[in-house]
Amino acid sequence: MVTSRRKFIKISALGLGGLAATSTAYKLFASNPILDAAIKENIAKKFVRSATYCEVCFWKCAAWAYTDTNGDIKKIIGNETDPHCYGRLCPRGTGGVGMYNDDDRLKTPLIRTTINGEETFRKASWDEALDLIASKFKHIKNTYGAESFALLKHGSPGKHLEHLFKAYGSDTIAEPAYAQCRGAREAGFALTYGSWVGSPEPTDIRDTKCLVLIGSHIGENMHxxxxxxxxxxxxxGATIITVDPRFSTAASKSQHWLAIKPATDIALMLAWMNVLIEEELYDKDYVKKYTTGFDELKDHVLNFTPEWAYGITTIKPEEIRKTARKMAHASPSVIIHPGRHVSWYGDDTQRARAMAILNGLLGSWGRRGGFYFKESIKVPKFPHPDYPHPKWDWTDIGEKFPLAQMGITTEVIKCAIPSEDNKYPVKAMMVAGTNITKSIPEKKLLEEAMDNLEFMVVLDTMPMDVTGYADVVLPECTYLERYDGIRSATNREPSIAVRVPAVQPKYDSKPGWWVAKQIGERIGLGEYFKYDDYKEVIEWQLNKMGTSLEEMNKIGVKHFPRKSGPLYLDEDKNYEFPTESGKIELYSKELKNLGFDPLPVYTKHPEPPQGFYRLNYGRAPMHTFSRTANNPNLNDLKSENNLWVNPKVARIIGLKTGQSVWLRNQDKITSSFSIKVRVTERIRWDSVYMVHGFGHNNKKLTRAFGKGINDTQMISKVAIDPIMGGTGMRGNFVEILTEDPHKTIEI
Amino acid sequence: MRYAMVIDTLKCVGCSDCVVACQTENDVPIGYCRDWITETVNGAYPNIELELKSERCNHCENAPCVRCCPTGASHIVEGGIVLVTGDECIGCGACIESCPYDARYQHPDGYVDKCTFCHHRLEKGQLPACVSVCPTKCMYFGDLDNPNSEVSRLLKNRKWKTLAPEAGTKPQVYYLI
Structure with a gap:
């Protein structure tokens, strides 16, 4: 094995004197009898509440953090007036306190060093770490141009660093939320309706008569x-129709579960269109008034009968007809849900298009019980000088994907690998709030890219796997310990929420905004950070919006009246959709002009060879990505993932529930760790399933290390969506190994 | 006054929010719980049924835990809530053995602990933490002696079951099915 320069470091694995001493000191924060005694008295105690919004996932529910007289956060309760949570947080939000209490948190800045020939981290002061980072920012700019310093980010800290990077002259910025998640759906719906679905999705579920979930598992995803x-x-009494090869929680709440063969959704949707049109069940007035391209669509789906789809999807023709009629009966109060994580098979924009077209036929866009017209309020920009114009940016990197509307992480990462064709060399990278080793497929490529970087800095609250590849690791404080940008909700009516610190940052952790400002000031960008505390920015913005931090501290969420017009289409008036034609584009001239199918076409995708099973993955309601696996409260609910296996498969291989197995994929990649089998009727015989976000490699995550399998490790083959650059990740096949393939377990 | 909890299994998604909310509200140490989620799968692919539900102490009218407690630490208060007085509990574990719902656990401090229906919150006019937080609103709490209460109406209008009725404990947590 070639020793890589950027050898993965399990933080403090070498147990250097300084670090070892530090970790002993931190044990003081762990639970002890004195704390337990204090706990008993707590119920009688008075709490102080602070306004916040959750950062355990991207839904950003507004909440109140309750702090006791000792300054400890005791509980977090949803804000009753918040349209994201209506006063009820999900388990992750309720368990957000574990993010603050986790004693495995990153505690000080760390700098990569070599001692006795071995790479390790040493503890550093903030000044030393920031000076080093600043020197790299200057060096990269002087040597290659600022564009060569890339930012991969997610969530609130990402926004502060995005400001720093843009001020510095780099817009080489991307996040896995696009190409690895919802990008294809945004492209598909934008092509059809002229606007993104966005987050939260403007689905009028509470008033719907029929909710159709295609591989979307609401209830397991806790949106x-x-x-x-x-x-x-x-x-x-709404009808729920779920299309999923797995009997998801949502499927169990459904009147119709279509146990579809994986990778065939487009065929099913084409057949649904065929039934709606052939039986003249579509919303004729709506289609006539608001859409264009119906005749082309009609011709296109003429032969895509339920009988045709049966052979592909394994869904019986009668079931296809029956469900299409149910949707039409509920029309326009019907939702073909766009889903969220949709990077599956490489034709995902087209699958999203099929969903968008179905919604168009059913007349649900802009209708009660379908999709409402969302609205948000613009938060005024805190004044700063204009950003310089980079010579190239994420759009150039993703230029071969004509409809990519955000940076494509995987393309930015590829730019770090030197080659003659590489016009956009990435030489340094900052990773903030995203554990890219668990969110980006093709680990080999990612490691090669990271190995070629001159400099890599990671900002996180936890010693996530990705920190092991960094030259500098910065400990961010949790959302409960910092001010952050104002959350402007896109919803039925505009509202804002604030995040104020409930407690002081633990250990030597710092807020993302502070890190951005400190780096900025060190590289001569002080003009972009004209505040001592981010609180000043929020106060300025709130005052401009006609409120104040004082008021927001009391209410947490403020509502504003709608200004964009009614929530639904006003049938008496003309409505122009923000598309080229001003209509809902059932047939897409834009796709046609770009050389793509103007109407969705079913393409057959590879199937698992003998002895292999398609690897499907999803969510558990108590976890977010790989972010929460070590959270003491949430780990307590689910500490590892399981491999769902159909009993037929279990009989063939001889598997029992609870048995540990390993996986090997089509590219001979073997899982680092084992996973316990769960034999269940809830999964098809051609697939296996696991919850995403487990199998952590970093020993410093004491609860999560080595627990379960990291599904992303098994995803070495991606199907790239040619329209927007998404990485389809559901075409990987695994065999199940009952013997430990690792002679010695590498730790 | 007869407090009861009604849980709609048709809405529960088994997210475990009730478990975390209880832990943070009642300072239940990590690794222990007063409520928990069960999942039952019946049938064979693709004709399957799945039932998810949140379970806890059933605050039985005929509570074996109270009858077997040697010190009187386990007792029933107004509204039929079964409570344990930590100071009087000697941690003998008889109640843990007697409970057909496995609803009690030994706290690391020695005494036996379990769901209180958030008695301290009820006193303040608040709902139990689990009920107040549930994102599916599948949990209801109220007085069965009041025929107009939400719980009374739900039990009158919907099909329901209780757990282990054969144990004769008269449990007061009802599941809508």
Whole structure:
């Protein structure tokens, strides 16, 4: 094995004197009898509450953090007036306190060093770490240009660093939320309706009569207000139709579960269109008034009968007809849900298009119980000089994907690998708030890229796997310990929420905004950070918006009246959609002009060879990505993932529930760790399933290390969406190994 | 006054929010819980049924834990809530053995602990923490002696079951099915 320069370091694995001493000191914060005694008295104690919004996932529910007289956060409760949570946080939000209490947190800045020939981290002061980072910023700019310093980011800290990078002259910025997640759906819906679906999705679930979920598992994904509204829909007697090869929680709440063969959704949707048109069940007035390209669509789907789809999807023709009629019966109060994580098979924009077209035929866009017209309020920009214009940026890097509307992480990462064709060399990288080793497929490529970087800095609250590849690691404080940008919600009506610190940052951790400002000032960008505390920015913005921090501290969430017009289409007036034609584009001339199919076409995708099973992955309601696996409260609920295996498969291989197995994929990549089998009827015989976000490599994550398998490690083959650059990740096949393939377990 | 909890299994998604909310509200140490989620799968692919539900102490009218407690630490208060007085509990574990719902655990400090229906919150007019936080709003709490309460109406209008009725404990947590 070639020793890589950027050898993965399990933080403090070498147990250097300084670090070892530090970790002993930190044990003081762990639970002890004195704390336990204090706990018993707590119920009688008075709490102080602070306004915040959650950062355990991207839904950003507004909440109150309750702090006791000792200054400890005791509980977090949803803000009742918040449209993201209606006063009820999900388990991750309720367990957000574990993010603050986790004694495995990053505690001080760390700098990569070599001692006795071995690479390790040493503890550093903030000044030393920031000076080093600043010197690299200057060096990269002077040597290659600022564009060669890339930022991969997610969430609130990402926004502060994005400001730093843009001020510095780099817009080489991307996040996995696009190409690895919802990008294809945004492209597909933008092509059809002229606007993104966005987050939260403007699905009018609470008033719907029919909710159609295609591989979307609300209830296992805890997209809070959607889960709540689905519950309301159940109370209201709505029909739920779930299309999923796995019997998901949502499937168990459904009147119709279509146990589809994986990778065939487009065929099913084409057949649904065929039924709606052939049986003249579509919303004729709506289609006539608001859409264009219906005749082309009609011709296109003429032969895509339910009988045709049966052979592909394994869904019986009668079931396809029955469900299409149910949707039409509920029309326009019907939602073909766009889903969220949709980077599956490489034709994902086209699958999203099929969903968008179905919604168009059913007349649900802009209708009660379908999709409402969302609205948000613009938060005024705190004044700063204009950003310089980079010579190249994420758009140039993603130029071969004509409809990419955000940076494509995987393309930015590829730019770090030197080659003659590489016009956009990335030489340094900052990673903030995203554990890219678990969110980006093709680990070999990622490691090669990171190995070629001259400099890499990671900002996180936890010693995530990605920190092991960094030259400098910066400990960010949690959302409960910092001010952050104002959350402007895109919803039925505009609202804002604030995040104020409930407690002082633990250990030597710092807020993302502070890190951005410190680096900025060190590289001569002080003009972009004209505040001592981010609080000043929020105060300025709130005053401009007609409120104040004082008021927001009391209410947490403030609502504003709608200004963009009614929530639904006003049928008496003309409505122009923000597309080229001003209509809903069932047939896409834009796609045609770019050389793509103007109407969705079913393409057959590879199937697992003998002895292999398609690897499907998803979410557990108590975890977010790989972010929460070590959270003491949430780890307590689910500490590892399981491999779902159909009983037929279990009989063939001889597997029992609870048995540990390893996986090897089509490219001979073997899982680092084992996973316990769960034999269940809830999964098809051609697939296996696991929850994403487990199998952590870093020993410093004491609860999560080595627990379960990291699904992303098994995803070495991606199907790239040629339209927007998404990385389809569901075409990987695994065999199940009952014997430990690692002679000695590498730790 | 007869407090009861009604849980709609048709809405529960098994997210475990009730578990975390209880832990943070009642300072239940990590590794222990007063409530928990069960999942039951019946049938064979693709004809499957899945039931998810949140379980806890059933605050039984005929509570074996109270009958077997040698010190009187386990007792029933107004509204039928079964409580344990930590100071009087000697940690003998008889109640843990007697409970058909496995609802009690020994706290690391020695005494036996379990769901209190958030008695301290009820006193302040608040709902139990689990009920107040549930994102699916599948949990209801109220007085069964009041025929107009939400719980009474739900039990009158919907099909329901209780757990282990054969144990004869008269449990007061009801599951809508």
């Amino acid at each position: 809070n207000s959607q889960v709540q509204e689905m519950s309301d829909a159940i109370d209201n």
